[in-house]
Amino acid sequence: MIQTAQDMKTYKDRIRAALGNQFLRKALDNFASSYRVSRAKAFEGIDLDTLKEQIAESKDQALTQLESLFVQFKTRAEAAGAIVHLAATAQQANEIIAKIGRDNGVKTIVKSKSMTAEETHLNDHLEAEGFKVTETDLGEWIIQLRHEGPSHMVMPAIHLSRQQVGTLFGDVTKTPVDLEDIDLMVKVARKELRPAFLAADMGISGTNMAIAETGTLGLISNEGNARLTTTLPRVHVALVGLEKLVPDITAALRIIKVLPKNATGQALTSYVTWITGAVECAASSTGKKILHIVFLDNGRLDLAKDPVFSEALRCIRCGACSNVCPVYGKVGGHTLGHVYIGAIGLILTYFYHGKDNARAIVRNCLNCQACKSVCPVNIDLPYLIKKVYANILRDEGTRPVKNTVLSTVMKNRGLFHSLLKVASNLQKPLVQKDAGVLRHLPFIFGKAHDFRTLPALAEKSFRDQWPKIRPHIKNPAYRVALFGGCVVDFVSPEQAISLVRLLSAHNVQMEYPMAQSCCGLPAMMMAEEETAADVAIQNLEALNSQSHDYILVLCASCGSHLKEGYSKLLAKKPEMKEKLRILHDKLIDFSSFMVNILKVVPESFLQNQTQVAYHSPCHLCRGLGVTREPRALLQTAGLDYTPCKDEDVCCGFGGSYSLEFPEISSEILSQKLDHVENTGADVLVTDCPGCVLQLRGGMDKRNSRIKVRHIAEVVADNLKNP
């Protein structure tokens, strides 16, 4: 029975327990590494972006006409001898299927894998009705025997070791099983399950695609159990989520082209089966298969009409959003999901299994965008996760105190900035002066937060220094405005000062619009959308000047939020459209500006070849799609860039995430730092002050010799004529 934490305290206990599971972490880590390689290989030579867009578009189109596709499917399938049902709820689907069993004198049932049946808890229902149900997918059989839910949508038993499976099989067969020999365990399953297939009265399958044009079910599987399930028993019931309806074979083939590759890096699963109507079946008295197709609504028809959330129904259940999720990689699917797992699970749980089951898990998202980048149907998963969180806060009518405080403060820039000034004074007894870090964590932080040192607020913020240091360039080549962001302005002004040096050296006039405020991403992370929209408008006004050629960001997270987040936030404000467009056009990250606009040359820099490793910030490489420029800039600026494992995997910061889930943040960080230390580099460079904060705090905590610096700092330090 799946029991998902419904409050944060229970959830954090679960997280600690999961983090203590060494096998799980190792298994998921190995998988994450090999998946990236095999997925890339599987898509070699395929224009994936176009394919993704085509599938998303065709799915969206289908979602607007689910009812008519259903009618078309039903007409076709029934003409071909099937009986088609539509269940409004999970309970109704289970009752329909139990009735089919009773009406046909069924005693034993074999099942092939179906996430939709997991959604309705079909097995529990059928067993309570007296049917004997055997799961036949190896992973599903294992978890059925263990009475637990899947921990991955494609690999349901990935959380278990061979020893655990071997022991389980030994208990079930009452014969000892070699605990190391996986091949042998697979043969045990083959031998044990074969009689169940041969004896079963009814087979239950899921469906990957339901083709309306012909009333055809499309099923994909590797083991062959779906073929046996749909062939041997005299009754076949297919349980199908309504969103699986596609108009025609072209749409279905497109899904098949992507799904196995994106799921496991396989070119195609061993079996793809297309069933149209009641085929011959000698076990049935009529000589024809008794075929029932049960479509499940369970909220899908409403969801399909939702302007924001409907895209969640594009999901084709490949599980890739789990495969690349750094959080999943640390805690596994039983901790990051309910029935549906991973990023899509955090969203669907709210709609299919209610807010109580979604309440805690939905907060466990770093917003690193890794899931979004591999989603084969372009679902904006991180965004929808925050929207679900906002819905839950709305439903419950109560907000965490920190949300209320944050919203009140952030909406008022004057108040926000003077509070930061007060804090800068208050922290003085805690600051280790020479290092600019907090010697002691303030009492509000527990022990779990002790995995990194936290930086002190700067004695003098960048905005307070600006009037004195503002350069005056005669006949500048460009005029640019800096959007600093809170961390640069109040914690690390030295990063902006490095930028000033670099820009002056390249004849660029910089401005610092003083009315700018926090970009608003922290408010988004806490699902305070109204506040986020409020500050977005403040910033649009502050940055809206004709005199800048570019708007520069030193913070990838601010940049990505300004560029992409704002258009979503302000979509309903047509009066902001022009300002948004200008911002969108002018916004550029530091490295791209240096490399693509200024076209800096090696001659301007000392070529000291200091060995540097690079961390690619989530919101730069995925958010803004910038990958080449920072690396090119490092090389131009005379540094010896040494590639590092998993450069584009999140550092575990995630802004307020690292405060909410310090244990997970710490684990993700620790792995990142290990990879960096393995390169032998002297300096770790990145282009997001948030990442700098996290990485530097972690390196400091482990007394590492490796310095962590913003790319603007290392590049400015190598200037020949500073």
Added chain:
Amino acid sequence: MTHNKLIDCMKEKAGLVQAVVSTVSSMEDVLRYAVDLTLQRNSKTIVVPGLDPQSLQELEALCSDAGLTVLQPPFRAHQSQIDTALTGADWAIAETGTLVLDSGSEDLRIATMLSETHIAWIPASRILPDATALSAYLVEKMKTPPGYMSFITGASRTADIERVLAIGVHGPQELHILVMEENPS
């Protein structure tokens, strides 16, 4: 893709998913291959759904010499005794090394699901570059129901225990593909 390149691609991709691919030039080769392999596996029985009467006669003669049994349909009666299934394939998809079998016949389905070894022959001329090239055929079949169409790519497999690849969890433990080139160059 040229015809030869298609054949090479088919062989390569099928090989990548642990199918054993060979080239043959006649039905006689196919029958002999099935008999030899069955003997090598110390197996006893062969099923051949949908084989033409003349070839069936030849196979029965070969089997009788070799001490093997050709099981007679309906195969449900032999569902625990099928060692080798020998079938044709209707099409092949080179891009993924896939065989396409129109499996409306229950005997064909049982043969290809419950056998230990599946041997399928495919005329080289029936190899298509990708699944899209097959859509017209698929639609035509789906529009004349009932139907059960199978894409088969390699042998039955799982990676459900520690993601270690294991072959033959439910379906055939081996898949052999015989590409029939009538005028092999």
